[in-house]
Amino acid sequence: MIDVDPSLVNWSRAQFALTAMYHWIFVPLTLGLSFLCAFYETIYLKTGNEEWKKITRFWMTLFGINFAIGVATGIILEFEFGTNWSNYSWMVGDIFGAPLAVEGIFAFFMEASFFAVMFFGWNRVSKGFHCFSTWMVAIGSNLSAVWILVANGWMQNPVGMAFNADTARFEMQNFAEVVFNPVAVSKFTHTSSSGFVMASAFVLTISCWYLIKGRHVEMAKKSIVVASVFGLVASIFVAFSGDEAAYEVAREQPMKLAAMEGLYKGERGAGLVAMGIINSAKEPGDVQDPFLFEVKIPQLLSLLANREAGSFVPGIDDLVFGNTEENIMGVNTMMEKGRLALADLAEYKEARKNKSEDVASAALERFKVNEEFMGYGYLSTPEEAVPPVSTVFYNFHIMAILGSMFPVIFGAFLFFSLKGTVTEKRWLLPVGLFTGLLAFLAGQAGWITAEVGRQPWAIQGLMPVKVATTNLSVTSVQITFAMFAVLFTLLLIAEISIMLKQIAIGPEVH
């Protein structure tokens, strides 16, 4: 057991959530818009048509405005692992730091160096090299996402490591396992492709606004064609990669899956909740119905989670209190084992300090027996292992419902664009106008599902968030939270204002 001020944990959590969510407003757009700029410029390079250059430069300007604030909100995230989660940094720095360093060496420098050519090299380098630079910025941005999601994937599914009782930290044993962690792979494919969807939707939104206003019509139509193709392919891929991501969640984070579905009592042939209203009074272990209202698709959850319609999907109650029939150990049992592990570890450290090698050796042996449950030893109650169910449930369903709409929207725009009638479809243009906002909401909801759904863990099953926190005064974190909230909001206001002004100006001057 450790004595940490819960208020400190929550403020530290809030600060990280604030900075991550602000960052995540801009990053998906960077990931996708960089590729769209590269597509537009490649068409310009191939056709020599100046209209495509004008289109490229217009979207590039918006990309640049967004990129700057993405960079600004990104730097704090890396360093917050040290400032606000120093115990985490020490305990897993041996593993977690490596992807961040690789990201810095290979991705950030690629982005930063070619960014200057992309924006200021039009008259200084050849057309071909300029286009190459734009591609390098796109690849660099997405390479950056690879490494940060490798790091994030490891937190959700810690592999390729072992705990060293002497140094009291987790140490890397196999770099390849960390990099090719199935959770990291599905996380990257799902997250980056959702960024492509968001950027395509962003282009759709602005282009539809131009079409509704009857301005820059040719530019808008051309932009829509490319964005629709990219958006359609990406949104279909998002659906498949989302299925794979959920499958991995079922394997490695069953509690998160149960929260995503509001599933308390596990069952065979479990149905998927298509929509529903959570009963907020429901607690683990009680007899209340988890839903006030629900629409279920029979057996689909079992099929998606286990690839077998009749298979068992554990619910929150099974995971908290155990289910002997299904051979599931409950959190309550794991907590007991975890506390034994922590006590044995403390005894080992003390014995080593006092140079009592026999005592140390015996304590280490006992520790090894329960080592895998160490993280559970920090929990105060079994219910602490349950994430906020309604937050996870609603965000997951918002993401899934919106995500299923995007292929239809992009498909419709592509179809009518190819038929040359997109400007005549007055019912479709308002849909396109709101697609950007919907994609943004889906992206935020997805991120909230992933991160709130893994609470209380900083590292799944090994380290709760409260253990990861730096020993700071609550006041310090409250002040920095306010500083970042005010600053990021002021910068966001400026960003939106500049973006709107540039959109109002349009591509003519570029």
Added chain:
Amino acid sequence: MISNLDYVTLQQLWWIICSVVGSLFLFLTFVQGGQTLLWQVAKTDTESAFVINSLGRKWELPFTTLVLFGGALFASFPKFYSTSFGGAYWVWILILFTFIIQAVSYEYRTKQGNVWGSKTYELFMFINGSVGVLLIGAAVGTFYTGSAFSLNTMNQVTWEYTLGGVNLRGLEAAFSLFNLSLGLFLVFNARVLGALYLLNSLDLVAVADMEKRLRKAVWISFLCSLPFLLYVVVSILLRDGFSVDESGVVSMVSFKYFFNLLALPHLLVLLLAGLGLVIWGVMLGAFKGSVKGIWPAGLGTVLVGLCVLCLPAFNGTAFYPSTYDLQSSLTIYNASSTKYTLSIMTYVALGVPFVLAYVAYLWKMMDSKKLTTEDALDHEAY
């Protein structure tokens, strides 16, 4: 080959790699130094546009290098990362704050609808170039002066310094004359480099008046840096240092860093050569009418930076000492990652020369033609 390297060699190699990255960052603070010169050397909107657009083509390099410095330290010396960043919370938060406000300033300063006005973004740049660099210097200074922290058996940090009952979480670093002097030296050195860089990158025919002010700024900033440099150097030579014996016990030793210089004469050579190159660069820029001063001064800064970062880490010295509990002090041997991780990271680092090569190639390609009035006043310019 890398897998054959022993643990100690890898630990030392990684401190050197981190020091190289840190030293390159100090060179790249020409961007920050240039930002602090904006209101001093640019007297017209056109001159401001020249300064901003010249620096704006490079602003991401120090930013990215700082991020890489953090990432490399996290990967290779996680105990330092957790102790320093978690302990000296306020110093690092304020440093980061100054870089956050810098990141948007170039892009937003002249854009229509920027809400807060171009002067606000110029102020952001000034704060980044002055307060940001000063605090980085103060943070590096603690490698010599130490910090008041302790580590428990699980290596969790507790910051022990309080003033009037308030735990300053690292801000006290700025109250040390040594730390402050190192910080101020870096600020003025960045201004020297900034002025030299601008001389090198601009079409000086178009900004003849500003050229005179830039050359004057090189000299004035150098003169301003000298007292702080002298204080730092003399203080390093005379101060007690945090020595570590073979069993890992830390104790105070008189003239430790002076003896380190004698024991590690290559660091002395780096220091002297670095200072000589900086002076050469200053002379070229201030008095010889040359535009090439940035290169010797930049290289000199890297060499001095290497000496400053390596001197408190080698020859049995604790690089992040605790004044509260000497035995909590960090050395490159007790703060590093495992041999496995350092080996993996060393393979990764083989890519660094390739990265440096394309950065240099792109720099050369973009700067082969000096920044002209047309570039500075282009509608897409910063």
